[in-house]
Amino acid sequence: MQHSHAHAFGRLNPLVREGLVASTRRNFLKASIAGLAGLSFPELLRHRASAAETGHSVASGKSVILLWMTGGPSHIDTWDMKPDRPLVNRGPFAPISTRLPGVQICEHLPRMATMLDRFTLIRSVDARHSNHEPNAVFQTGNTEAAPRVNRLGHLYPGIGSVIARMHGPNHAGMPPYVAFMKSRSHLAWGGYLGKQYDPFIADQATRLPLYTDVGVDTGRMTEANLFQMPVGVTSGRIDERRTLLSQFDRMRNDLDRSGTMEAMDRYGQQAVDILAGRRARAAFDLEREPVALRDRYGRHLWCQQALVARRLVEAGAAFVTLDLSYHSASGTWDTHGDNIPPYGGISRGLGPLLPLFDHLITTLVGDLEQRGLLDDVLVLAMGEFGRTPLMGTQDSTDGRNHWPVIMSMALAGGGLRHGQVIGASERDGGNIKERPVTPGDLAATIYRHMRMPLDATYLDHQGRPRYVVENGRPIAELF
Numbered sequence: 001m002q003h004s005h006a007h008a009f010g011r012l013n014p015l016v017r018e019g020l021v022a023s024t025r026r027n028f029l030k031a032s033i034a035g036l037a038g039l040s041f042p043e044l045l046r047h048r049a050s051a052a053e054t055g056h057s058v059a060s061g062k063s064v065i066l067l068w069m070t071g072g073p074s075h076i077d078t079w080d081m082k083p084d085r086p087l088v089n090r091g092p093f094a095p096i097s098t099r100l101p102g103v104q105i106c107e108h109l110p111r112m113a114t115m116l117d118r119f120t121l122i123r124s125v126d127a128r129h130s131n132h133e134p135n136a137v138f139q140t141g142n143t144e145a146a147p148r149v150n151r152l153g154h155l156y157p158g159i160g161s162v163i164a165r166m167h168g169p170n171h172a173g174m175p176p177y178v179a180f181m182k183s184r185s186h187l188a189w190g191g192y193l194g195k196q197y198d199p200f201i202a203d204q205a206t207r208l209p210l211y212t213d214v215g216v217d218t219g220r221m222t223e224a225n226l227f228q229m230p231v232g233v234t235s236g237r238i239d240e241r242r243t244l245l246s247q248f249d250r251m252r253n254d255l256d257r258s259g260t261m262e263a264m265d266r267y268g269q270q271a272v273d274i275l276a277g278r279r280a281r282a283a284f285d286l287e288r289e290p291v292a293l294r295d296r297y298g299r300h301l302w303c304q305q306a307l308v309a310r311r312l313v314e315a316g317a318a319f320v321t322l323d324l325s326y327h328s329a330s331g332t333w334d335t336h337g338d339n340i341p342p343y344g345g346i347s348r349g350l351g352p353l354l355p356l357f358d359h360l361i362t363t364l365v366g367d368l369e370q371r372g373l374l375d376d377v378l379v380l381a382m383g384e385f386g387r388t389p390l391m392g393t394q395d396s397t398d399g400r401n402h403w404p405v406i407m408s409m410a411l412a413g414g415g416l417r418h419g420q421v422i423g424a425s426e427r428d429g430g431n432i433k434e435r436p437v438t439p440g441d442l443a444a445t446i447y448r449h450m451r452m453p454l455d456a457t458y459l460d461h462q463g464r465p466r467y468v469v470e471n472g473r474p475i476a477e478l479f
Contacts, residue, residue: 059170060451062376062414063313064163066321067306067361068139069383070186071132071331074400075408076389076429077346078106078354080123088390089428092347092398103421108354111362112410117419118365118374120411120478124423124432127385127407130439132185132330135384139188139321141443142470157458158188159443160319161197162468165458167450171316173279175200178312179321180305183328187321192460199321202226206284206308209301213327214342215352217301227281283315284308297363300356306364313377318450324357333383337396345398346391357381365412378414378449383407389430406432414449416478440472448474 074091076082081095081104095104098113103121105113112119129146130137136145136153145156157165164176179187179199190197207224211217286294286308297303302324309320325331327342335349343349361381368374386407387400394401406425412418423435444454447469454474457465 059168059316059318061170062378062450063170063317064160064319064378064380064414064446064449065306065309065313065364066139066160066319067357067379067381068135068186068321068323069331069333069357069381070135070182070323070325071334071343072383072385072387072402072407073333073353074335074346074350074387075123075406075425076387076400077350078109079121079408079410080425080429081106082427082429085428088392091391091400093351100419100421106354108351109358111358115362115365118369118412120416120418120420120422121408122411122422122437122475123408123425124435124437125382125386125407125409125442126432126436126438127404130384130404131402132334132384133183134185134188135331136188138382138384138439138442140191141439141446141468141472143439144470145188154189155191155460156188157191157193157197158199159446160188160199160321161190161193162447162456162458163319163450163452164190164197165193166456166468167318167452169316169318170313171279174283174312174316175280176318177321178202178309178317178319180308180323181321182323182325186323186325186328186331192466193458202284202308202312205280206286208304208308209299211301211326215326215332224284227284279315283311283317286311293367297367298359300360302356303360303363306360307367310364310367310371310373310377314371314373331383334402335387335399336394336401337399339396340394340399343399345396346400347398349399361410361412368413374413375415376413378416378446379412380409380446381411382409386429389428403430405430411478416449418478420477422475422477437475438472440470441475442472444469444472444474445478448479 077091077093081093082090083095094107096107096110096113098105098116100116103116105116129143131146131148134147134154136147136156137143139158140156141159142156144150145153147153160177167176169176177197177199179201180203181187181201187199189199204222204224205226207221209217210220210222282288286304289307294307297307302322305322309322312320333350333353334343335345336343338345338348361379365374365379368377385402385404388403391398391400393399423437424433425431426433447454454469456468458468460466
C-alpha cells in the first residue's frame with residue numbers, strides 16, 4: 001500500500017526534545033546541578049541500596065544490545081530464503097550454505113554464515129499488530145503498543161525502560177538504558193514508568209561520523225559535547241553548588257530522625273557523578289580503543305556505534321539500542337522500491353546494507369566472545385516486521401511492502417543455546433508454518449536472560465497494575 005509518514009509524527013511532538021537529551025552545554029549543566037537529571041538516578045540508587053540491604057540482587061551482570069534494523073528487513077532476502085520459488089517470490093539474491101548443516105542464508109551475509117553456530121535464527125516471529133513510526137510493539141513486547149491504532153499505545157514502556165526501572169545498570173556510574181537515535185519514532189520510551197526511564201540518548205556523547213539521510217559519509221564528525229562543561233565551569237563548581245544545596249536542606253535534616261535526608265544527599269551525589277560522566281565519559285571515549293580494533297570494526301557510523309555499545313555494556317549499561325537508519329522517516333530498511341527514495345528496492349536498497357550489517361554483527365559478536373563477555377551480553381537483530389512474499393509493490397518491480405504477518409530475527413550470546421533455527425514459514429514465506437514466536441515471548445526471553453521476575457508489574461496512570469510480560473513466555477529452545 002502507498003503510505004505517507006506525515007501523520008505518524010503529529011502526536012509525538014517531534015520538535016520537542018524529550019528523554020535524557022542534553023544537546024547543549026547549558027542544558028547539561030542545568031540538568032547536572034539541579035539534581036532533576038531526567039533519569040531520576042537518586043530513586044534508582046536508593047532502590048538498589050534497599051535491595052542490597054535486604055539481601056536481594058538487582059543488577060545481574062547481564063545486558064542486551066539491540067541492533068534495530070529500522071524499517072523492517074525482508075526475511076525472504078536475508079535469513080529465510082526461498083531458492084526454489086519463482087523470481088518474483090524468491091528475490092534476486094542467491095543462498096549460501098552455513099556452519100549449520102542444511103541451513104542456508106543470503107549470499108550477502110557470508111561472515112554470518114561461517115559463524116552461524118553462534119547464532120539462533122527465528123523464522124516464525126509473529127509480527128501481527130506491529131508497525132513503524134512508532135516502532136513500539138517489538139521494542140515493548142506488547143501488541144497494544146501500537147500508537148497508530150491505539151491512542152494509549154505510546155504509554156507501554158520499552159523493554160529497555162522496564163530493565164532500567166526494575167534491574168538498573170550493572171554499575172551505578174552508568175545509565176541503564178542507552179540508545180543511539182535517528183528519530184524519536186524509532187525507539188520505545190518510558191511510557192507509564194515515567195520519563196526518568198526514557199533512554200539516555202547518546203548521539204552527542206562520542207565523536208561519530210555524520211552521514212546524510214541516504215547513507216553518504218559527509219566527512220564531518222559529531223561534536224561529542226555532551227560531557228563538556230561551559231567555559232569557566234568545572235566539576236569543582238558543581239560540587240560547590242551541591243554543597244550549597246546540602247546546606248540549605250540541613251534544617252530539614254535536623255528534623256529528620258530517620259536519616260532519610262542524609263541518604264538522599266548521598267544518592268544525589270552519586271547521581272551527579274553519573275551525569276558528570278566520570279565513568280560514562282570513559283565508556284563513550286572511543287579514543288581509548290586501540291586503532292587496530294577501531295579499524296577492525298570499521299569506521300562506518302553504525303560500526304563505530306557497535307563498538308561504543310560494547311564499551312557501554314562492558315562498563316555497566318544494561319540495555320543499548322542502535323537505531324540502524326540513515327534517515328528519520330520510516331527507516332533505511334523500508335525497501336519499497338527503487339522508485340521510492342530514500343528506501344530503494346531489494347537489489348539497490350537492501351543489497352548494500354547486508355554486507356555492512358554482516359560485518360557489524362559478526363565483528364561485535366566476535367569481539368564480545370574474545371573479551372569473555374558473550375555469555376553475559378545478549379545480542380538481538382531485528383526490525384518491526386517482514387516484507388511481502390511477492391516483489392513489485394507501489395509501482396515498483398524490485399521492492400517489497402510491509403508484511404506484518406511474519407518476520408525473521410537473529411540472536412547471539414547471553415549464555416543461551418545457539419546453533420539452531422527455530423520455527424518455519426510456509427513455502428512462499430508469507431505465513432508462519434510452525435512454532436510462532438510472539439512479541440511477549442521475546443520480552444519474556446529478555447527478562448529471563450536479565451534474571452528478572454516475569455510476573456513483575458508496574459502501575460498505569462489509573463493506578464492499575466500491568467504485567468511486564470503480556471501473553472508471552474521465554475523461548476524454551478534457548479534455555
